[in-house]
Amino acid sequence: MKFSKMHGLGNDFVIIDGINQKVNLSSKIISKLSNRNFGIGFDQLLLVESSRNNSCDFNYRVFNSNGNEVEQCGNGARCFARFVYLKGLTLKKNICVKTKNRIINLTLLNDNDVSVNMGEPIFDPKKIPFLCNKKKKRYKIHVNNNIITCGVLSMGNPHCILQEKNVSKSKIKILGPLLENNALFPEKINVSFMEVINNKHIKIRVYERDIGETQACGSGACACVAYGYLNGFLSQKVKVDLLGGSLDIFWEGLGKPLFMIGSATHVYDGDINI
Ligand SMILES: N[C@@H](CCC[C@H](N)C(=O)O)C(=O)O
Numbered sequence: 570m571k572f573s574k575m576h577g578l579g580n581d582f583v584i585i586d587g588i589n590q591k592v593n594l595s596s597k598i599i600s601k602l603s604n605r606n607f608g609i610g611f612d613q614l615l616l617v618e619s620s621r622n623n624s625c626d627f628n629y630r631v632f633n634s635n636g637n638e639v640e641q642c643g644n645g646a647r648c649f650a651r652f653v654y655l656k657g658l659t660l661k662k663n664i665c666v667k668t669k670n671r672i673i674n675l676t677l678l679n680d681n682d683v684s685v686n687m688g689e690p691i692f693d694p695k696k697i698p699f700l701c702n703k704k705k706k707r708y709k710i711h712v713n714n715n716i717i718t719c720g721v722l723s724m725g726n727p728h729c730i731l732q733e734k735n736v737s738k739s740k741i742k743i744l745g746p747l748l749e750n751n752a753l754f755p756e757k758i759n760v761s762f763m764e765v766i767n768n769k770h771i772k773i774r775v776y777e778r779d780i781g782e783t784q785a786c787g788s789g790a791c792a793c794v795a796y797g798y799l800n801g802f803l804s805q806k807v808k809v810d811l812l813g814g815s816l817d818i819f820w821e822g823l824g825k826p827l828f829m830i831g832s833a834t835h836v837y838d839g840d841i842n843i
Contacts, residue, residue: 570840573836574838576834577647578832579785580783587618599632599636602843609839612634612780617653625672626659626665643791646675650833663677669725681833684830686826687827690791699727699753699754700754707719708720722795724827732765746776761775769808770810773810784811784813805819
C-alpha cells in the first residue's frame with residue numbers, strides 16, 4: 570500500500586489515496602501501522618476517498634492512532650489539500666471535502682500554507698457528545714475532588730478548553746486523561762490548555778483524544794479561539810502558538826464559519842505491505 574508521510578506543525582499523519590488503490594484498513598491494522606517502533610508511526614491516518622455527493626470533491630476520513638474513526642482533524646485537513654494536489658488527484662487549489670459530520674473548504678495559498686474553512690463552532694451541548702443540557706459559556710466539572718472551569722464545544726470533534734496562567738507548567742499529563750475520559754463525555758474529548766498572552770495571541774498545549782499530548786492540534790487551536798472570543802477575552806484574529814509552531818485563526822462570531830491558516834509539510838512517500 571502506497572502512502573505519504575506528512576505533518577502539520579509536528580502533528581504527523583500517514584495519508585493514503587483510497588481512490589487509486591484498494592485499501593482495507595481495520596482498526597487493528599491502523600494501530601499496527603501507527604506504532605512508532607514496529608510500524609510507520611503517526612498521530613492520525615487520513616484516507617482520501619471519492620466524493621459520495623456532487624457538492625464535494627473528496628471524502629475525508631480521519632482515524633486516530635488506535636484505529637478510532639473521528640469527525641475532524643484540522644492539521645490533517647491542510648495536509649489533505651497538499652496531498653491531493655501533489656498527487657494530481659485534483660488540479661484545483663480550492664477544494665471542498667466531506668468529513669464524518671461536516672463539509673469543510675480547503676485552499677492552497679502557496680507552497681507552504683493552506684487555509685481551512687472549518688465551519689461553525691458548535692456550543693449547544695445537545696449537539697456535542699456531552700451529558701449536559703444547559704448551554705453555558707463556561708462549565709464547572711468535578712475531577713478528582715477538584716472543580717475545573719472549562720469551555721466545551723465542537724469543531725466537528727469535541728473539545729474541552731482550560732485557561733491557565735503558564736501552560737509550560739500545566740499538569741497536562743494528569744488533567745488531560747482525567748478530562749478526556751470524564752463520564753460527561755461519552756465519546757471522550759480533546760483537552761486544550763490555553764495561556765492568554767494578549768487578546769490577539771495565545772499559547773496552547775493539547776491532550777488529544779485517543780493520542781495524548783501532540784505537537785499541535787488544529788481543531789484544538791480553533792476551539793480555544795472560539796471559546797475566548799465568545800467569552801470576550803480574545804479578538805477575531807488570533808495567533809496560536811503550539812509546541813510545533815503557530816497557526817492563524819479567524820472567527821467573526823456566532824453564526825459564522827471559523828478559518829485556520831497554517832503549514833502542511835510533505836516528508837516522504839512510502840510503500841508498505843499490510
Ligand atoms: N490533531 C487533530 C485532531 C485529531 C482528532 C482528535 N484527536 C479527535 O479525536 O478528535 C487536529 O489537528 O484537529
